[in-house]
Amino acid sequence: MSTFxxxxxxxxARVGEIWKVDYAFLAEQAREYALQHxxxxxxxxxxxxxxxxxxxxxxxxxxKFELFVGGRSGHGAVDDNIxxxxxxxxxxxxxxHITATMDTHMAQQIFHPIFFxxxxxxxxxPYTDIRAAELREGQWRFNHALASRYGxxxxxxxxxxxxxxxxxxxxxxxxxxxxPYHAMLGGIGHALVPALEEAxxxxxxxxxxxxxxxxxxxKPFTENYSVIGPEVRTGPMGETLGTRNPKFIQQLxxxxxxxxxxxxxxHCVAWTISDLLEDIQATDPELARKVYLLDDCSSAVVVPGxxxxxxxxxxxxxxFANAGMKIVKSTDDLI
Numbered sequence: 500m501s502t503f504x505x506x507x508x509x510x511x512a513r514v515g516e517i518w519k520v521d522y523a524f525l526a527e528q529a530r531e532y533a534l535q536h537x538x539x540x541x542x543x544x545x546x547x548x549x550x551x552x553x554x555x556x557x558x559x560x561x562x563k564f565e566l567f568v569g570g571r572s573g574h575g576a577v578d579d580n581i582x583x584x585x586x587x588x589x590x591x592x593x594x595x596h597i598t599a600t601m602d603t604h605m606a607q608q609i610f611h612p613i614f615f616x617x618x619x620x621x622x623x624x625p626y627t628d629i630r631a632a633e634l635r636e637g638q639w640r641f642n643h644a645l646a647s648r649y650g651x652x653x654x655x656x657x658x659x660x661x662x663x664x665x666x667x668x669x670x671x672x673x674x675x676x677x678x679p680y681h682a683m684l685g686g687i688g689h690a691l692v693p694a695l696e697e698a699x700x701x702x703x704x705x706x707x708x709x710x711x712x713x714x715x716x717x718k719p720f721t722e723n724y725s726v727i728g729p730e731v732r733t734g735p736m737g738e739t740l741g742t743r744n745p746k747f748i749q750q751l752x753x754x755x756x757x758x759x760x761x762x763x764x765x766h767c768v769a770w771t772i773s774d775l776l777e778d779i780q781a782t783d784p785e786l787a788r789k790v791y792l793l794d795d796c797s798s799a800v801v802v803p804g805x806x807x808x809x810x811x812x813x814x815x816x817x818x819f820a821n822a823g824m825k826i827v828k829s830t831d832d833l834i
Contacts, residue, residue, distance in 0.1 A: 500546075500833045503536055505588045506701065514584065514694040515562055515577040517687070525697055529704035532591075541595040541708035547754040548833065550587070551747070552599045553726065553761025553768050553797075555580060555695045558681045558688035559602075560762060565681035565688055568763045568798050571809055575798025576762050580692055583760050583796040586829035587698040591706065593833050596754075597699050598711040599691060600726040602682040602767065607645060608719050609663065610678050615639045626805055628674040631664035649719065659720060662735035672730055673766075675722070682716065713746075724767045727774035747771075748778035751786055756833070760796035765808035768797050769815040776822055787823030792816060795828045 506528060532538070559568050560576040568576040587594065607613055612622035615629065617639060623629065629639050634657070641656035651659070664675050682689050691699070699710050713726055721729040721740040727748075729741030751757055761768050772792065779786045799812040820826050 500593045502589045503591050511581045514581045518693050526704050529701045533705040541706040544595050548594050548756045549596045549754045551759045554602045560692045565679045570798030579796045582829040584698045600713045603714045603717045604682045623677045625679040627677040634661045666731045725770035725774040758791045760793040763800045764797035765799035765812035790824040791827050794826050
């Protein structure tokens, strides 16, 4: 497939910065670019190639923001987004649709410090793992002051937390991790990285196609690393904590190729792909061959001296490849 030149306004040195996106300028540039390179509307393309960008938001991708994904290099997400923007521009005539997921949080959620207290009334520090045994022993307890907000008895709140942690362990998931407040709805951290927002907007004007923006992670009693489904879907009495989204397996059936990139490789990317693979295996295992993982456009969560999820992320990608998905680089040809 043909590749295209990267527009002159793109400055890779600024991808780790925040600025006001000039939509009017970009729209004019995109129209001129489309005319110059004879780009047709995406609806006219014979091949359907989709790109799924997972959580490429300021909170994860801009240095010094709440959960910057530095990877082992210390600047992983910035480098990833340089490559991802260039991938979009070089393949603008081939990519027919882009979906961007957006982690979307509020203060009072199960993975934020305010949800728990220790015996001395202190909230857990960020990056604390809370396990079922610790909840059963009372080392950590549900913040009773939040019970009335959710219309539950304080004791039942603790029962919910124990059930939740036990379900994570039963499913072989990560332990319940307390994260810094991040991706806060209404805040600048929630927004897409400006360089990537520009690339997506430019693509939408040049190819006359509307991108999708998929909200996830806004339910109070469950984590939602995957855009396809929450970590735990039901509470101890069978109440719904979150629901599974069938949109992505349906879209995969309709396209020729699906490329996946974003942050973080060890968490939201890996769990989204894992859930998609589960849906693929339940629908048609051959669909896995349509999935291409942009390995150089995602980094794992690494907090020096605290945690390094790189190996776990790489092991997950080996599993995905063994199921038929293809591990590729952003510079590879779209064949």
